[in-house]
Amino acid sequence: MSHADATIAAGRPQDAAVRDRTRLARRRVGRLLLLTPAVVWMTLFLLAPIAMIVYVSFWTQYTFKIVPVLTTKSWVFFFSSETYLSALWTTIRLWVIVLALTLVIGYPVALYIGMFIRNKTTQTIVLVACVVPFWTSFLIRVVAWRPMLGTEGAVNLILLHLGIIKQPIEALLFTELSVVIGMTQIYVVFMVGPIAFMLSRIDPSVIEAARDLGASWWRVLRTIILPLSMPGVVVGAVFVSVMVLGEFATPAELSGRKVNMLGNIIVEQVGSLKWAFASVVGVVLTVLMAVIVALLLRLADLRREL
Amino acid sequence: MTYDLELVQLGKTFPNGTPAVVAFDLRVEKGEFVSFVGPSGCGKTTTLRMIAGFEASTSGDILIRGRNVSDLPPERRPTSTIFQNFALFPHMTVRQNIEYGLRVRGVAAPERKRRVDAMIDRLELGDVADQRAPGLSGGQRQRVALARGLVVEPDILLLDEPLGALDANLRKSIQHQLKQLQRTIGITFVFVTHAQSEALTLSDRVVVMNRGRSEQISDPYELYTRPRSAFVARFIGRNTLLAGSVAGVEDGIATLTTAFGPMRGATNGAVFTSGTAALLSIPSEAFEITAATAAAGPERLRGRVLGRTILGTAVRLRIALPDGQEILIETHRDQFTGEWSEGEVMLTWQPPDATVVAAD
Numbered sequence: 035m036s037h038a039d040a041t042i043a044a045g046r047p048q049d050a051a052v053r054d055r056t057r058l059a060r061r062r063v064g065r066l067l068l069l070t071p072a073v074v075w076m077t078l079f080l081l082a083p084i085a086m087i088v089y090v091s092f093w094t095q096y097t098f099k100i101v102p103v104l105t106t107k108s109w110v111f112f113f114s115s116e117t118y119l120s121a122l123w124t125t126i127r128l129w130v131i132v133l134a135l136t137l138v139i140g141y142p143v144a145l146y147i148g149m150f151i152r153n154k155t156t157q158t159i160v161l162v163a164c165v166v167p168f169w170t171s172f173l174i175r176v177v178a179w180r181p182m183l184g185t186e187g188a189v190n191l192i193l194l195h196l197g198i199i200k201q202p203i204e205a206l207l208f209t210e211l212s213v214v215i216g217m218t219q220i221y222v223v224f225m226v227g228p229i230a231f232m233l234s235r236i237d238p239s240v241i242e243a244a245r246d247l248g249a250s251w252w253r254v255l256r257t258i259i260l261p262l263s264m265p266g267v268v269v270g271a272v273f274v275s276v277m278v279l280g281e282f283a284t285p286a287e288l289s290g291r292k293v294n295m296l297g298n299i300i301v302e303q304v305g306s307l308k309w310a311f312a313s314v315v316g317v318v319l320t321v322l323m324a325v326i327v328a329l330l331l332r333l334a335d336l337r338r339e340l
Numbered sequence: 341m342t343y344d345l346e347l348v349q350l351g352k353t354f355p356n357g358t359p360a361v362v363a364f365d366l367r368v369e370k371g372e373f374v375s376f377v378g379p380s381g382c383g384k385t386t387t388l389r390m391i392a393g394f395e396a397s398t399s400g401d402i403l404i405r406g407r408n409v410s411d412l413p414p415e416r417r418p419t420s421t422i423f424q425n426f427a428l429f430p431h432m433t434v435r436q437n438i439e440y441g442l443r444v445r446g447v448a449a450p451e452r453k454r455r456v457d458a459m460i461d462r463l464e465l466g467d468v469a470d471q472r473a474p475g476l477s478g479g480q481r482q483r484v485a486l487a488r489g490l491v492v493e494p495d496i497l498l499l500d501e502p503l504g505a506l507d508a509n510l511r512k513s514i515q516h517q518l519k520q521l522q523r524t525i526g527i528t529f530v531f532v533t534h535a536q537s538e539a540l541t542l543s544d545r546v547v548v549m550n551r552g553r554s555e556q557i558s559d560p561y562e563l564y565t566r567p568r569s570a571f572v573a574r575f576i577g578r579n580t581l582l583a584g585s586v587a588g589v590e591d592g593i594a595t596l597t598t599a600f601g602p603m604r605g606a607t608n609g610a611v612f613t614s615g616t617a618a619l620l621s622i623p624s625e626a627f628e629i630t631a632a633t634a635a636a637g638p639e640r641l642r643g644r645v646l647g648r649t650i651l652g653t654a655v656r657l658r659i660a661l662p663d664g665q666e667i668l669i670e671t672h673r674d675q676f677t678g679e680w681s682e683g684e685v686m687l688t689w690q691p692p693d694a695t696v697v698a699a700d
């Protein structure tokens with residue numbers, strides 16, 4: 035028995051059923067209209083440019099111009115050049131180090147804000163205080179590290195005065211260490227925020243229940259607090275990762291251009307009109323970010339937890 | 341003899357100066373079901389949290405099986421707590437929740453499994469053993485919380501309004517199961533509730549609390565029939581209170597001078613001197629209703645019937661006393677005659693059924 039027969043058999047005129055169905059369909063289309071602005075925006079300014087970059091990465095590069103003749107030359111050049119592979123490696127290395135440091139430094143801070151400041155207003159004030167540095171420009175924040183870390187900078191002067199060191203530590207500025215210090219300081223709040231938020235949502239009686247069952251503080255931290263804060267860790271890690279992977283200003287300013295990340299390569303190539311080559315690096319960077327974000331998101335089922 | 345739980349002059353004043361618990365004395369024998377009952381804010385939760393170790397006491401001692409645990413942290417006390425919201429671990433399955441305490445204690449896997457399985461069986465949680473806590477119904481959560489607390493075999497189970505989060509129908513059947521469970525495993529339960537009916541139904545003994553103090557510790561029958569303070573007379577049961585002053589005491593029966601003339605009630609051992617302000621507390625069950633022909637006198641109150649509700653074999657009457665007080669009295673349908681159904685009635689009682697307590 036077909037669907038139409040069924041409606042007739044049920045004593046309902048067929049055109050009424052059809053009308054119902056079209057009304058339903060129309061309602062569904064109406065709902066989808068809500069997404070139109072976002073879809074248009076994303077297509078114009080995200081998907082189209084990405085597609086364009088992928089396309090341009092296969093164009094032929096001449097000294098000062100590119101022509102739309104497809105070739106894999108730029109790709110081959112990237113993967114056979116020591117400089118560029120080392121930039122890729124530097125990017126991954128700095129990402130791992132900075133992510134680890136922001137987590138190690140940020141988690142205890144988040145623990146303090148989220149668990150021990152029980153007053154919501156104080157919690158908000160402290161979190162806002164963490165973002166105060168962001169009221170100045172990015173460049174100023176980066177450049178401000180120079181008088182701190184230089185050979186005659188504040189850190190060295192203090193250590194010298196205290197007699198902890200005899201010679202100023204030169205490794206503090208214009209090295210990878212200074213880049214790590216700078217980036218960790220800038221990005222640690224993005225780790226603290228989401229974790230503190232998740233921690234503040236943990237029901238205190240759940241922690242009491244664990245202690246009641248005999249768990250020590252360390253055990254409560256490991257088996258209750260840590261797992262329940264995982265979504266915050268993942269969100270924080272995604273923020274930090276995306277920002278660190280795309281960095282170019284901090285390494286440029288704090289390493290005296292000695293440390294080159296993929297972002298620095300892109301800036302340099304665009305500056306010398308090497309569009310095809312910049313596109314290759316751009317695609318590599320985008321893929322790297324996508325893979326890392328996808329891996330991070332697998333660590334926690336955000337949909338269930340949030 | 342050692343008690344399972346002993347509170348000695350236990351007190352707690354919060355840093356902000358709130359005296360939440362004052363000079364609390366209590367002795368609980370092994371296997372007893374003791375309830376703390378009282379209005380909201382009277383210090384029930386604070387007392388329970390001090391026993392569990394979540395709040396530090398500011399005076400007095402807590403002894404469990406003779407050992408002073410006052411300075412031990414919660415993880416080292418032989419108690420398990422059932423929290424009002426059950427506080428299940430949301431990221432674990434039912435089985436993992438129940439297993440937690442045994443894992444913490446380092447119980448070996450085979451034994452752990454045996455004990456958890458037994459608990460899952462006992463509390464009929466087999467169907468949901470592998471589900472996570474957030475998806476469970478109220479009744480299931482409550483059973484998981486019980487299983488999780490009991491599996492570690494505590495000396496004392498502490499329950500803070502564990503039925504408060506459940507709907508009324510479920511509450512009745514779970515009350516019964518809870519009592520049953522306590523009887524079979526035989527461990528001491530300390531149960532906090534603001535509902536007197538729950539306390540009276542479940543407990544071997546009830547502690548009535550008021551403003552941080554324990555007003556009376558009695559078994560439910562005694563508490564119901566012989567309140568020892570005005571607060572208890574008001575809080576427990578359905579008592580009619582008449583104010584007066586003590587005129588004299590003879591053979592354990594005090595005579596009060598009230599606005600309605602002399603009235604008598606039992607002193608139950610309390611000592612009153614003549615002239616002290618007192619209250620006569622008459623349980624609604626003690627009243628006998630007769631036609632209003634007899635003259636008023638001792639143990640007689642004139643009343644006017646305002647309305648009635650038929651409750652099957654009983655009839656509930658709403659009666660106004662001469663001072664405007666309205667009382668509810670249930671009487672058997674057989675004794676209910678049309679004669680006094682709408683007008684004046686006479687209420688009488690036997691002096692030993694009423695209680696005289698000091699006015700507050």
Ligand SMILES: Nc1ncnc2c1ncn2[C@@H]1O[C@H](COP(=O)(O)OP(=O)(O)O)[C@@H](O)[C@H]1O
Nearest residue numbers: 354356358360379380381382383384385386387
């Ligand atoms: N952390 C606290 N700080 C200050 N006062 C508190 C705190 N917890 C409870 N109180 C006060 O102590 C009294 C007893 O509270 P509680 O034990 O929760 O009462 P109950 O459980 O009987 O409703 C109340 O007056 C309450 O306001």
Ligand SMILES: [Mg+2]
Nearest residue numbers: 381384385386
């Ligand atoms: Mg309470």
